Amino acid sequence: EAQVTQNPRYLITVTGKKLTVTCSQNMNHEYMSWYRQDPGLGLRQIYYSMNVEVTDKGDVPEGYKVSRKEKRNFPLILESPSPNQTSLYFCASTPDYYTDTQYFGPGTRLTVL
Amino acid sequence: AQSVSQHNHHVILSEAASLELGCNYSYGGTVNLFWYVQYPGQHLQLLLKYFSGDPLVKGIKGFEAEFIKSKFSFNLRKPSVQWSDTAEYFCAVNEGTGTASKLTFGTGTRLQVTL
Numbered sequence: 001e002a003q004v005t006q007n008p009r010y011l012i013t014v015t016g017k018k019l020t021v022t023c024s025q026n027m028n029h030e031y032m033s034w035y036r037q038d039p040g041l042g043l044r045q046i047y048y049s050m051n052v053e054v055t056d057k058g059d060v061p062e063g064y065k066v067s068r069k070e071k072r073n074f075p076l077i078l079e080s081p082s083p084n085q086t087s088l089y090f091c092a093s094t095p096d097y098y099t100d101t102q103y104f105g106p107g108t109r110l111t112v113l
Numbered sequence: 114a115q116s117v118s119q120h121n122h123h124v125i126l127s128e129a130a131s132l133e134l135g136c137n138y139s140y141g142g143t144v145n146l147f148w149y150v151q152y153p154g155q156h157l158q159l160l161l162k163y164f165s166g167d168p169l170v171k172g173i174k175g176f177e178a179e180f181i182k183s184k185f186s187f188n189l190r191k192p193s194v195q196w197s198d199t200a201e202y203f204c205a206v207n208e209g210t211g212t213a214s215k216l217t218f219g220t221g222t223r224l225q226v227t228l
Contacts, residue, residue, distance in 0.1 A: 033216070040122075042203060042220035043157075059217075090156065102149075102216065104157040 002027045004105035006091050012111045013081055021076045021108050023091030031094045032074040033058070033102070034066065036087040043090065049074055081112040115140045117206050119219035126194050127227050134189040134222050136178075136204030146187040147205040147216075148178055157203065163187065174198070199226045 004025045013019055025032065033048040035058075045058030049068040063085055065077040074093075078085060088109050092102040116139040126132060138144060148160040161172025168180040178189045187204060204219040 035218075040220060042119075043205075043218040045216065045218075092157075101159040101162065102147075102157075104149075106156045 002103070004091055004093055004103050006089075006105040006108050008108060009106060010109050012113065014113050015082055016080050019078050019081060019110075021078075021089060021091075021110070023074045023076065023105060024072050025074075025091075025093040025103070026072065027093060027095070027103065028071065029093035029095050029103070030071065031096070032068070033092045034064070034074070034076050035090045035092065036060065036085075037090060037107075038087050046076070046089075081110075083112050086110060086112050115206060115208065115217045117204055117217050117219040119202075119204055119222050121222045122220070123223045123225070125225045125227065128196055129193050132189070132191040132194045132198075132224070134202055134204075134224070136187045136189065136219060137185050138187070138204075138206040138217075139185065140206065140208055141185075142208060145207050146178075146180060148172065148176070148187075148189050149203045149205060149218075150200045151203065151221075152200045160189070160202070194224070194226050196226050196228055198224060200224060 007022045030051050034046040035043040037043050044060045046064050047066040049055045055066050090107050091105040094100050094102045118137045120135050145164040147162045149157045150160045151157045161170050163170045163180045171177045176191050180187050201221045201223050203221045207216045
Protein backbone atom coordinates (compact mmCIF):
# COMPACT_ATOMS: atom_id res chain seq x y z
CA GLU A 1 0.00 0.00 0.00
CA ALA A 2 1.30 3.44 -0.98
CA GLN A 3 1.73 5.48 2.14
CA VAL A 4 3.67 7.92 4.24
CA THR A 5 4.46 6.73 7.74
CA GLN A 6 5.52 8.75 10.75
CA ASN A 7 6.85 7.67 14.11
CA PRO A 8 6.08 8.18 16.84
CA ARG A 9 2.44 9.16 16.54
CA TYR A 10 2.36 10.70 20.00
CA LEU A 11 5.24 12.02 22.05
CA ILE A 12 5.48 13.86 25.34
CA THR A 13 8.91 15.15 26.21
CA VAL A 14 10.66 17.79 28.29
CA THR A 15 12.40 20.98 27.29
CA GLY A 16 15.87 20.46 25.92
CA LYS A 17 15.73 16.72 25.32
CA LYS A 18 16.70 16.03 21.71
CA LEU A 19 14.18 14.09 19.67
CA THR A 20 13.70 12.82 16.14
CA VAL A 21 10.44 12.22 14.33
CA THR A 22 10.87 9.81 11.46
CA CYS A 23 9.08 9.98 8.13
CA SER A 24 9.20 7.37 5.42
CA GLN A 25 7.42 7.02 2.08
CA ASN A 26 7.26 3.97 -0.18
CA MET A 27 6.19 5.74 -3.39
CA ASN A 28 9.65 6.73 -4.65
CA HIS A 29 8.69 10.40 -4.46
CA GLU A 30 11.45 12.94 -4.86
CA TYR A 31 9.81 15.72 -2.89
CA MET A 32 9.13 15.63 0.82
CA SER A 33 8.05 18.25 3.34
CA TRP A 34 7.39 18.80 7.00
CA TYR A 35 4.52 20.91 8.29
CA ARG A 36 3.26 21.89 11.68
CA GLN A 37 -0.42 22.47 12.32
CA ASP A 38 -1.53 24.86 15.03
CA PRO A 39 -5.07 26.07 15.83
CA GLY A 40 -5.89 29.25 13.94
CA LEU A 41 -2.63 29.12 12.00
CA GLY A 42 -3.31 26.23 9.65
CA LEU A 43 -0.37 24.32 8.25
CA ARG A 44 2.98 25.98 8.04
CA GLN A 45 5.89 24.47 6.22
CA ILE A 46 9.00 23.82 8.29
CA TYR A 47 11.40 22.35 5.74
CA TYR A 48 11.16 20.71 2.37
CA SER A 49 13.41 18.55 0.25
CA MET A 50 13.51 18.42 -3.52
CA ASN A 51 15.75 15.36 -3.62
CA VAL A 52 18.41 13.42 -1.73
CA GLU A 53 20.81 15.82 -0.01
CA VAL A 54 18.74 18.82 -1.18
CA THR A 55 16.78 20.57 1.55
CA ASP A 56 15.52 24.10 2.07
CA LYS A 57 13.77 26.15 4.71
CA GLY A 58 10.06 26.67 4.74
CA ASP A 59 8.17 29.31 6.69
CA VAL A 60 9.07 28.27 10.22
CA PRO A 61 12.43 26.47 10.26
CA GLU A 62 13.79 27.86 13.54
CA GLY A 63 14.51 25.16 16.08
CA TYR A 64 14.32 22.32 13.57
CA LYS A 65 16.74 20.35 11.46
CA VAL A 66 16.19 17.84 8.69
CA SER A 67 18.26 15.47 6.63
CA ARG A 68 17.65 13.59 3.42
CA LYS A 69 20.26 10.87 3.07
CA GLU A 70 17.92 8.45 1.34
CA LYS A 71 15.03 9.14 -0.99
CA ARG A 72 12.45 7.41 1.20
CA ASN A 73 13.33 8.99 4.56
CA PHE A 74 13.07 12.56 5.78
CA PRO A 75 13.50 12.78 9.56
CA LEU A 76 12.70 15.91 11.54
CA ILE A 77 15.10 16.68 14.36
CA LEU A 78 14.48 18.92 17.33
CA GLU A 79 17.89 19.45 18.94
CA SER A 80 16.56 21.30 21.99
CA PRO A 81 12.77 21.26 22.03
CA SER A 82 10.87 24.08 23.68
CA PRO A 83 7.21 24.37 24.71
CA ASN A 84 6.41 26.55 21.67
CA GLN A 85 7.16 23.52 19.52
CA THR A 86 4.19 21.71 20.98
CA SER A 87 2.16 21.02 17.86
CA LEU A 88 0.80 18.48 15.40
CA TYR A 89 3.41 17.61 12.79
CA PHE A 90 2.76 16.23 9.34
CA CYS A 91 5.18 14.81 6.83
CA ALA A 92 4.19 14.82 3.15
CA SER A 93 5.59 13.60 -0.13
CA THR A 94 4.75 14.19 -3.76
CA PRO A 95 6.11 13.07 -7.12
CA ASP A 96 5.76 16.56 -8.60
CA TYR A 97 5.96 19.48 -6.24
CA TYR A 98 4.17 21.97 -8.43
CA THR A 99 1.15 20.22 -9.83
CA ASP A 100 0.67 17.01 -8.01
CA THR A 101 -1.00 15.85 -4.88
CA GLN A 102 0.80 15.92 -1.56
CA TYR A 103 0.42 12.64 0.29
CA PHE A 104 0.33 13.25 4.00
CA GLY A 105 1.38 11.04 6.85
CA PRO A 106 -0.94 10.41 9.83
CA GLY A 107 0.64 13.10 11.97
CA THR A 108 2.73 13.21 15.14
CA ARG A 109 1.31 15.00 18.14
CA LEU A 110 4.21 16.43 20.13
CA THR A 111 3.95 17.94 23.59
CA VAL A 112 6.98 19.66 25.08
CA LEU A 113 6.72 20.29 28.81
CA ALA B 114 5.76 36.41 0.23
CA GLN B 115 2.79 34.39 -0.89
CA SER B 116 -0.24 34.47 1.42
CA VAL B 117 -3.48 32.52 1.37
CA SER B 118 -6.62 33.77 3.11
CA GLN B 119 -9.58 31.74 4.20
CA HIS B 120 -12.01 34.20 5.68
CA ASN B 121 -14.52 31.69 7.03
CA HIS B 122 -12.96 30.16 10.11
CA HIS B 123 -15.94 28.17 11.31
CA VAL B 124 -19.04 27.38 9.28
CA ILE B 125 -22.12 25.58 10.60
CA LEU B 126 -24.65 24.27 8.09
CA SER B 127 -27.63 21.97 8.16
CA GLU B 128 -27.61 18.89 5.97
CA ALA B 129 -28.66 19.63 2.37
CA ALA B 130 -27.59 23.27 2.61
CA SER B 131 -25.28 24.66 -0.04
CA LEU B 132 -21.67 25.38 0.79
CA GLU B 133 -19.20 27.95 -0.42
CA LEU B 134 -15.84 28.40 1.28
CA GLY B 135 -13.69 31.32 0.26
CA CYS B 136 -10.01 31.21 -0.63
CA ASN B 137 -7.95 34.16 -1.82
CA TYR B 138 -4.24 34.28 -2.54
CA SER B 139 -1.79 37.08 -3.06
CA TYR B 140 0.61 35.92 -5.79
CA GLY B 141 0.04 37.56 -9.18
CA GLY B 142 1.81 35.06 -11.41
CA THR B 143 1.07 31.50 -12.44
CA VAL B 144 -0.28 29.45 -9.57
CA ASN B 145 -1.32 25.92 -8.80
CA LEU B 146 -4.27 25.66 -6.45
CA PHE B 147 -5.45 22.92 -4.14
CA TRP B 148 -8.14 22.15 -1.62
CA TYR B 149 -7.35 19.58 1.05
CA VAL B 150 -9.72 18.11 3.61
CA GLN B 151 -8.98 16.76 7.07
CA TYR B 152 -11.73 14.59 8.54
CA PRO B 153 -11.76 14.26 12.33
CA GLY B 154 -8.83 12.15 13.48
CA GLN B 155 -7.51 11.64 9.98
CA HIS B 156 -4.68 13.09 7.95
CA LEU B 157 -5.08 15.56 5.12
CA GLN B 158 -6.18 14.32 1.74
CA LEU B 159 -6.65 16.02 -1.59
CA LEU B 160 -10.14 17.18 -2.48
CA LEU B 161 -9.33 18.79 -5.83
CA LYS B 162 -6.66 20.76 -7.64
CA TYR B 163 -6.23 23.22 -10.47
CA PHE B 164 -3.13 23.97 -12.48
CA SER B 165 -4.40 24.75 -15.99
CA GLY B 166 -7.36 24.44 -18.32
CA ASP B 167 -11.01 24.70 -17.34
CA PRO B 168 -11.21 27.02 -14.32
CA LEU B 169 -14.12 25.01 -12.91
CA VAL B 170 -12.62 21.96 -11.28
CA LYS B 171 -14.54 18.99 -9.97
CA GLY B 172 -13.22 16.90 -7.14
CA ILE B 173 -14.24 13.98 -5.00
CA LYS B 174 -17.50 13.67 -3.06
CA GLY B 175 -19.36 16.23 -5.17
CA PHE B 176 -17.07 19.17 -4.42
CA GLU B 177 -16.04 21.70 -7.03
CA ALA B 178 -13.99 24.88 -7.09
CA GLU B 179 -13.74 27.78 -9.46
CA PHE B 180 -10.52 29.62 -10.24
CA ILE B 181 -11.16 33.30 -10.92
CA LYS B 182 -7.83 34.80 -11.86
CA SER B 183 -9.02 38.41 -11.78
CA LYS B 184 -10.18 37.97 -8.20
CA PHE B 185 -7.22 35.83 -7.05
CA SER B 186 -9.80 33.39 -5.75
CA PHE B 187 -10.39 29.65 -5.68
CA ASN B 188 -13.63 29.12 -3.79
CA LEU B 189 -14.86 25.67 -2.87
CA ARG B 190 -18.51 24.75 -3.40
CA LYS B 191 -20.89 21.91 -2.85
CA PRO B 192 -24.60 22.15 -3.70
CA SER B 193 -25.82 19.95 -0.85
CA VAL B 194 -23.66 19.06 2.14
CA GLN B 195 -23.90 15.86 4.14
CA TRP B 196 -23.17 15.19 7.79
CA SER B 197 -20.09 13.26 6.66
CA ASP B 198 -18.64 16.47 5.18
CA THR B 199 -17.90 17.67 8.71
CA ALA B 200 -14.16 18.35 8.54
CA GLU B 201 -11.54 21.05 8.27
CA TYR B 202 -10.85 22.38 4.79
CA PHE B 203 -7.57 23.92 3.70
CA CYS B 204 -6.83 25.89 0.58
CA ALA B 205 -3.22 25.74 -0.64
CA VAL B 206 -1.29 27.55 -3.34
CA ASN B 207 2.10 27.22 -4.91
CA GLU B 208 3.77 29.28 -7.54
CA GLY B 209 3.80 27.27 -10.75
CA THR B 210 7.03 28.74 -12.04
CA GLY B 211 9.05 25.58 -12.49
CA THR B 212 11.57 26.61 -9.89
CA ALA B 213 11.79 25.58 -6.31
CA SER B 214 8.98 27.09 -4.32
CA LYS B 215 6.86 26.18 -1.38
CA LEU B 216 3.26 25.28 -0.85
CA THR B 217 1.42 27.82 1.25
CA PHE B 218 -1.69 26.79 3.15
CA GLY B 219 -4.53 28.92 4.40
CA THR B 220 -5.50 28.80 8.05
CA GLY B 221 -8.35 26.41 7.39
CA THR B 222 -12.13 26.46 7.68
CA ARG B 223 -13.85 24.18 10.11
CA LEU B 224 -17.14 22.95 8.66
CA GLN B 225 -19.74 21.50 10.97
CA VAL B 226 -22.78 19.91 9.36
CA THR B 227 -25.78 19.31 11.61
CA LEU B 228 -28.51 16.77 11.06
